[in-house]
Amino acid sequence: MFLRIAFGLLLGASSFCYANQSCEGIAGMAAGEARWLAESAQVSVGRLHFYSAPGSECQLPAFLVKGDTVEVLRSSVLYGKSGGVSPTHPFRYIRYRDANGAFATGWITEDGLTPLPAPLPVSDPCQAWANKTLPTRERDAPPANNHLRVTGQERAWFYAMPNETCRSRSLFLIPGDKVSAQEASADDFLEVTWYGPDRRMVRGWLKKAQLEPVDSGDRYRDDINPLSTDKATRVITLALRTDYHCVFYESWNAPKAVEMIVREDHQSALCRGGADSETSPPVAYVSINKQSGAISWPDMADGFDE
Incomplete structure (x- = not known):
């Protein structure tokens, strides 16, 4: 479930204007400086509000509810009005997929999340291989039409890393299953995310040869955050x-x-x-x-x- 209430509730015009100006600057700083993550978590509180930027004065009316599952993409600390940071209330930049398949993205506070175990753990040898090899791997942003479908007659096994030795022993997709590509790459693997009907998510690598493009892509909501950033x-x-x-x-x-x-x-x-x-x-x-x-x-x- 994803709920939204009217902007400006309980805010006077002058206070909203000040917060908006302050949050624009915070959002600009955090846009590049936040650290990248690839995790999943579940909302553990009744309401977990979005923030337009990782600052305590930047709370938005839109919120998630307990039980919602999100992808955690980046982490940041709390920015104050003076531009300084505080380590006591870290923020997470998340992506949430609603029942209609549309995504909402934005900042939320970490203390409202419970981390979920990784469905595709990375072994020490595969992590060591990734640390050495992935920095030179050719990759780019995914195309706008980034939906793919498993084709052929065989199972499409997930790989924890784009290496033959890193194949999962238990996780696979079947022909007809759809995924969202997270990248474009020059080798035989694509990093993808599969979204299950029961809120499960699996992010990992599949073989390109077992995928065919679908004429559609991820859709994002632009009505959550009023900031230009x-x-x-x-x-x-x-x-x-x-x-x-x-x-x-x-x-x-x-x-x-x-x-x-x-x-x-x-x-x-x-x-x-x-x-x-x-x-x-x-x-x-x-x-x-x-x-x-x-x-x-x-x-x-x-x-x-x-």
Whole structure:
């Protein structure tokens, strides 16, 4: 179930305006700086409100209810009005699929979630292989029509990682089952998510040869978050993942786009050993148009419009 109530309830015009301005800035900072995750969780409280940005003053009227299952895509700390952060109320950026197959995305507080066990655990050898190999794997954002169907006569086995040795012993799909592609890639595997009728979700890799495209794609609601940064934040989350890549983002809210600097990560455990472990040099700029969600890569020499 997904419920929505009228915006502005219990808020005067001036307080809503102030919060909106403050939350725009917070959303711009968090859009690129939040950490990527790939987990699932269940709502454990009666009502769990969405937030337009990871700040306590950014609560929205829209909420999830107890028992709803969500995908946890990113994590962030609480941003205060002064721009500082507090580790006591971390936020999660989630994706929720409703009964009609439409997705809602946004920030919620972690303390209203109960983590669910991973249906496709990764063994130590497969994790070690991923740490070494996935940073160089060619992948891109999924196309708009990202729905696929299992074809042929055989079971389509899930893989914990895109490697033959990482096949699950128990999880598979059958011909006719549909999945949502999470990427486009150059090798024999695709990362996908399967949504079961009983709120189960499985995210993992399938063989491309066992999939055929369906002329449809994931649909997203745009009536939850009133901020102009909403679509850009979603596009960044779904299309610009940094997991298994030794880079991180810094971002801010410009008038027409969320702007980002891509920096080399010389600090994380899997990324140590760079030429200069004390610095994080910029390697690229990224600009995400707020209205269209289009991603562009400006020349670093040109800079950004503040």
